[in-house]
Amino acid sequence: MGGLFKDILGSSESLFKNESDVPLDFSFVPKPILYREKEQRAIAACIKPMFQDKSGRNIFIYGQPGVGKTAACRHLLREIEDETEEIVPIYINCWKHNTTYKIVLEVCDFMGFKFVQNKKTEELFRWIRQTLNKKAVVFVLDEADKLEDLDFLYMLLEDIARKSIVLITNYRDWINEIEERIKSRLMPEVIEFKPYDHNETKGILKQRMEYAFQPNVWGNDAFELIAKKAFEMQDIRAGLYLMKQAGLIAEDKSSRKIIIEHAQLALEKIKDFSIKSPSELAEDEQLILGLVKNNSGKKIGDLFRLYQQNGGKLVYKSFQRKIDKLQKSKFILVEKTAGGDEGNTTIIKSNAEKKLTEF
Ligand SMILES: Nc1ncnc2c1ncn2[C@@H]1O[C@H](COP(=O)(O)OP(=O)(O)OP(=O)(O)O)[C@@H](O)[C@H]1O
């Protein structure tokens, strides 16, 4: 922060604890992960056999956005790292690494293997297999539904001896739709992450408040308002976003406290909030999102026709599923209207968006 701004603020004091606000980043993993003890125990139980030279069990985790799936798993991986050298913890975000080749490169990078240039997927995987088979592995494949092919998963299942594969997704049905050769080998324990109740939401946001803000800067009303909104949206990320915005607004007004007016102003910004970055969406989803943006308020059938005219190849059923997905990640709004001239209709509207990484 420059000197001028410090002057305007009155002093160098910030409402935030650090100059940077890392604890409010979505990727920050707090300690402990609250209210997920049962889920974490269930996951740990699947991994436990690997501490006794056996193979672990596989796990399928599902639940809506912002309910702590990633945080809980990353936390567990860290514990494994602290606990033993014999189990290699590997975390892959399949949204970023959505093909077998990309994952293989990422795993090589993680394991410190540098000579990847001009090597084929098979060659690299052979190296991975040799190295990993000296130990045991926990593989977390986060956002697994974003995988464009499942060859990597198949190779893991077939060629790595002692492992637990953890698949994470928002979609419970994803596991039923994957190819049989993989499903039959996977046989996972299924763990659902349910949304937090109002009190849990408050507890999690309080914990983050203590990480991120100076003591006693939050007015109770302001905090309650934000926690309530996060609970209504069933998304901790929304709460973190609002807390950060409210803090910035308060600083902007040179206030020493974050009061309810600041929280209200922050709430106005939530309209611009979407959960994930659109640039990370698959091609089809991007096409649909683009069409919705330019044709907000159309009926789903009309939108489908537009989609086809623009080169979309999905059949209507799959198209509907994409719409459903985009809605769940809050990229678009879906309104169902009953009655009217044409009976029930589904209207698709665009939702102003904001990149996660922008704040
Ligand atoms: N139980 C918890 N304790 C502490 N922080 C939590 C908890 N649950 C969620 N959070 C925080 O909320 C944010 C969202 O959680 P996380 O990224 O784990 O969600 P997710 O379930 O993986 O969502 P998505 O499906 O969108 O990836 C993170 O910043 C995380 O640290």
Ligand SMILES: [Mg+2]
């Ligand atoms: Mg996640």
